[in-house]
Amino acid sequence: MARSAMLFAPPRPPLTLPDEGTIVIGRSRDVDLRLTDSDTSRRHAEIVCAEGRWVVHDLSSTNGTWVNGRRVAERVLRAGDRIQIGSQEIAFCEVDADKAPGLQGDEAQTRFIVRSTTPQSFRGDLAEIPTFAVLQILEMGRKTGVLRIDSEDGRGRLWLRRGDPVHAETKGLVGFDAAVALVNAQTGTFGFEAEADLPEATIQATVTQLLLEASRQLDEGLVG
Numbered sequence: 001m002a003r004s005a006m007l008f009a010p011p012r013p014p015l016t017l018p019d020e021g022t023i024v025i026g027r028s029r030d031v032d033l034r035l036t037d038s039d040t041s042r043r044h045a046e047i048v049c050a051e052g053r054w055v056v057h058d059l060s061s062t063n064g065t066w067v068n069g070r071r072v073a074e075r076v077l078r079a080g081d082r083i084q085i086g087s088q089e090i091a092f093c094e095v096d097a098d099k100a101p102g103l104q105g106d107e108a109q110t111r112f113i114v115r116s117t118t119p120q121s122f123r124g125d126l127a128e129i130p131t132f133a134v135l136q137i138l139e140m141g142r143k144t145g146v147l148r149i150d151s152e153d154g155r156g157r158l159w160l161r162r163g164d165p166v167h168a169e170t171k172g173l174v175g176f177d178a179a180v181a182l183v184n185a186q187t188g189t190f191g192f193e194a195e196a197d198l199p200e201a202t203i204q205a206t207v208t209q210l211l212l213e214a215s216r217q218l219d220e221g222l223v224g
Contacts, residue, residue, distance in 0.1 A: 005054050008091040008133040010211040022048050037086035039063045044085050080128040093129045123191035131183045132211050134190055139163035139207040145195045151188030158182050159198050165210055166201040175202035183214035
């Protein structure tokens with residue numbers, strides 16, 4: 001199975017890594033993934049892509065490059081790794097690069113299915129692909145359906161129409177607050193299924209707005 005990979009650094013759009021080549025992360029205007037945090041060096045780190053491997057290298061940055069909480073000079077990346085550069089956490093996710101029937105152009109690059117069933121139905125592990133990455137991919141693919149999250153904190157559902165969140169439910173929460181809780185789920189599994197029937201809309205926000213609020217609550221310690 002052919003593999004590709006993507007970087008997720010909300011609220012920025014996902015970045016697809018090349019099969020061969022190098023992408024640079026930093027504060028400079030001429031890098032591939034630009035971060036604006038003052039703790040980020042102008043050319044902070046690079047990811048070298050070759051022969052089915054993705055290796056992150058620190059570029060002698062002032063504050064270091066961290067992977068899963070440990071400072072690294074270089075490291076082979078694995079699905080679900082979290083790269084910390086300054087205040088920005090970047091999720092590294094491996095994807096299934098096979099083009100399924102009915103998927104075109106950029107949408108084909110979003111087919112990151114971990115355990116594939118059909119192009120309209122998939123599931124995976126939040127440890128490898130976090131909720132915010134799933135939502136950004138669904139938004140980019142303009143998908144309509146329901147995302148189900150089964151985490152240690154319970155179960156929930158989030159409905160989308162053409163990539164936009166319209167309604168969410170968890171035990172005790174409904175609407176925007178429920179959606180934020182689902183985004184902040186750390187462990188568990190997810191599944192997406194296309195559905196024709198959608199509930200009445202209770203969310204008036206984009207995926208980006210939802211992810212920003214979830215991030216704010218994490219930063220302020222409002223999530224247990």
